Amino acid sequence: MNKILVIDDDITINELIQxxxxxxxxxxxxxxxxITGFALAKQEQPDLIILDVMxxxxxxxxxxxxxxxxxxxxxxxxLMLTALSQLNDKVKGFDIGVDDYLVKPFEIEELKxxxxxxxKRTNAIPxxxxxxxxxxxxxxxxxxxxxxxxIKDKTATxxxxxxxxxxxxxxxxxxxxxxxxxxxxxWGYSEDDDIETIRVHIRHIRSKVDKISDGKKYIKTTYGGGxxxxxxxxxx
Numbered sequence: 011m012n013k014i015l016v017i018d019d020d021i022t023i024n025e026l027i028q029x030x031x032x033x034x035x036x037x038x039x040x041x042x043x044x045i046t047g048f049a050l051a052k053q054e055q056p057d058l059i060i061l062d063v064m065x066x067x068x069x070x071x072x073x074x075x076x077x078x079x080x081x082x083x084x085x086x087x088x089l090m091l092t093a094l095s096q097l098n099d100k101v102k103g104f105d106i107g108v109d110d111y112l113v114k115p116f117e118i119e120e121l122k123x124x125x126x127x128x129x130k131r132t133n134a135i136p137x138x139x140x141x142x143x144x145x146x147x148x149x150x151x152x153x154x155x156x157x158x159x160x161i162k163d164k165t166a167t168x169x170x171x172x173x174x175x176x177x178x179x180x181x182x183x184x185x186x187x188x189x190x191x192x193x194x195x196x197w198g199y200s201e202d203d204d205i206e207t208i209r210v211h212i213r214h215i216r217s218k219v220d221k222i223s224d225g226k227k228y229i230k231t232t233y234g235g236g237x238x239x240x241x242x243x244x245x246x
């Protein structure tokens with residue numbers, strides 16, 4: 011039985027999530043503030059954490075950062091609940107290592123879908139970890155066990171989600187990969203779901219890769235289409 015920790019100071023939302031996920035067969039633990047939530051995360055070591063952003067004393071971003079810095083639970087997937095839909099809030103969460111976002115108010119069915127998708131990814135062998143050996147294509151070397159990308163002699167560290175996306179592009183290098191395919195292959199969502207999430211991740215991956223690329227561009231965007239990895243890079 012999968013164990014889920016819900017951290018949200020809104021009692022109504024907390025109880026709504028608990029009831030509906032328990033009906034799906036999950037064991038649900040609840041906390042109403044970030045301090046208690048982080049303590050329970052370490053104590054219970056859940057399979058998934060559903061975390062609200064706006065909470066008193068310690069906000070969700072701070073809790074997420076502490077989780078990612080704690081060896082016991084640093085790999086636990088985090089689904090962040092937020093009333094903030096601005097792009098910079100998503101970027102901040104993804105930089106910390108949040109796995110997915112759900113904007114309030116949300117449909118309970120969407121919560122169930124995203125919960126199943128995150129648990130499925132955790133319970134399965136990650137695509138990037140299925141093969142441990144180093145993979146080199148053109149200028150790019152992937153280091154799966156460390157979630158690192160090396161371009162020539164420079165290295166950048168990605169979050170697990172970012173690495174999965176970059177690895178998918180590498181596996182399909184030279185061919186365009188649509189945003190819908192990324193959503194389906196990485197998260198298990200419908201191809202018509204949140205495309206904006208992919209744009210945020212790609213933007214974040216680019217910002218890290220650009221720092222080690224000596225001015226070259228390795229991800230080509232086809233607007234309205236998708237993304238293509240160019241192994242030898244394109245001159246900017």
